Amino acid sequence: MKVRIECHDALTEDQRRQVQQLRQAVRSHDGVDPFNDAARLGMRGERPAVHWFAVEEELLGYAQTDPEHDSAVLCVHPQHRREGIGTRLVQSIRAQGDHLSWWAFGDQDGARGFGDRIGFNPQRQLLIMERPLTEPPRSSSPASGVEVRPATEAGDLDAVVRVNALAFADHPEQGSMTRSDLDGPRAQEWFNPADLLLAVQGDEVVGFHWTKLIQETDQTVGEVYVIAVLPAASGQGIGRVLLEAGLLHLHQRGAQRARLYVEAEASRTVAMYSAAGFEVVWTDTQYS
Numbered sequence: 195m196k197v198r199i200e201c202h203d204a205l206t207e208d209q210r211r212q213v214q215q216l217r218q219a220v221r222s223h224d225g226v227d228p229f230n231d232a233a234r235l236g237m238r239g240e241r242p243a244v245h246w247f248a249v250e251e252e253l254l255g256y257a258q259t260d261p262e263h264d265s266a267v268l269c270v271h272p273q274h275r276r277e278g279i280g281t282r283l284v285q286s287i288r289a290q291g292d293h294l295s296w297w298a299f300g301d302q303d304g305a306r307g308f309g310d311r312i313g314f315n316p317q318r319q320l321l322i323m324e325r326p327l328t329e330p331p332r333s334s335s336p337a338s339g340v341e342v343r344p345a346t347e348a349g350d351l352d353a354v355v356r357v358n359a360l361a362f363a364d365h366p367e368q369g370s371m372t373r374s375d376l377d378g379p380r381a382q383e384w385f386n387p388a389d390l391l392l393a394v395q396g397d398e399v400v401g402f403h404w405t406k407l408i409q410e411t412d413q414t415v416g417e418v419y420v421i422a423v424l425p426a427a428s429g430q431g432i433g434r435v436l437l438e439a440g441l442l443h444l445h446q447r448g449a450q451r452a453r454l455y456v457e458a459e460a461s462r463t464v465a466m467y468s469a470a471g472f473e474v475v476w477t478d479t480q481y482s
């Protein structure tokens with residue numbers, strides 16, 4: 195078989211259609227989308243990306259590298275696996291200098307076996323946790339002096355950016371959230387300050403819970419999108435109160451299920467979610 199590897203800085207309409215077809219074939223076969231949000235945007239040309247094609251007559255394998263975050267995704271057509279295509283793509287990318295992290299979604303045998311063989315080491319695990327929201331969830335009152343309210347006052351969004359930066363100082367992506375992520379043109383379409391709940395102590399915003407409603411074909415899902423408490427205010431139960439208030443808010447807005455994404459190594463946070471009835475339904479792994 196004469197598979198050739200091509201590298202493209204941008205995709206033509208036709209190439210984008212081929213990538214989309216391959217992605218669809220992988221998704222139907224594996225039951226898992228091989229792309230995350232970043233890769234979807236990269237494919238549409240909405241964020242920087244380099245595209246690697248393994249082509250015979252048609253596209254048999256595809257990898258996308260993200261030069262900003264040094265991360266990559268990779269997939270091979272289900273009918274052309276174990277033919278060395280994944281290996282060729284990784285080798286071509288490595289030949290350009292590889293200090294990338296590779297994402298595998300759903301903890302599948304293929305990715306694990308391939309990762310072992312090619313010398314990838316699991317580095318980070320991202321969990322998806324869910325719980326039902328059909329019944330009103332428990333909600334406890336905040337400690338005295340702490341008020342929970344929506345982010346509808348002037349200055350609230352600046353305070354959220356500040357709390358976020360301090361709470362996620364060690365987090366590679368989340369800590370860099372800016373004002374334009376909250377009220378820039380792209381956020382305007384779906385961001386609603388009423389879904390962003392703040393914990394206020396005295397005059398100071400000490401934590402927030404940003405919730406989101408997602409309409410799926412068969413249900414409305416309420417997402418615990420970001421929850422953060424200032425390190426200086428931690429240990430007072432503010433995270434739990436914010437979580438409960440957000441779940442109640444999502445239930446009242448019609449969500450039937452709650453979902454969240456969390457780093458597996460954030461064990462205290464995972465414990466808080468487990469105690470609130472969440473269970474792990476999915477695991478994504480980042481290899482280096």
Ligand SMILES: CC(C)(COP(=O)(O)OP(=O)(O)OC[C@H]1O[C@@H](n2cnc3c(N)ncnc32)[C@H](O)[C@@H]1OP(=O)(O)O)[C@@H](O)C(=O)NCCC(=O)NCCS
Pocket residue numbers: 220224228267268269270271274275276277278279280281282296297298299302303304305306307308309311312481
């Ligand atoms: C993971 C994936 C990219 C591998 O692509 P591929 O072209 O089939 O991989 P290769 O043929 O180059 O495999 C190289 C070696 O990896 C190992 N391997 C690959 N798939 C495996 C599997 N399902 N189970 C166990 N080992 C596997 C084997 O050692 C294989 O060598 P061998 O076939 O001589 O035994 C492909 O299965 C895929 O697209 N999966 C879905 C997307 C995904 O999980 N991407 C994340 C990659 S980190």
